[in-house]
Amino acid sequence: MCWRHSVCPVIGSRSRLGQLGELDPVSQDLVNEVLAGIEKYLWIFEAHRPAQC
Secondary structure (H helix, E strand, O other), rough: OOOOEEEOOHHHHHHHHHHHHHHHHHHHHHHHHHHHHHHHHHHHHHHHHHOOO
């Protein structure tokens, strides 16, 4: 199984941030920062691995 199958749903969570912001803006900011960190490490990982998946 390719690692993308486990990471891509996490990144797709960004589309639901608007709904969270309506309920709790502080939690929205926290989740936004966590997703930004995951995206950063995903980009670094992609840049350093050979294209096989």
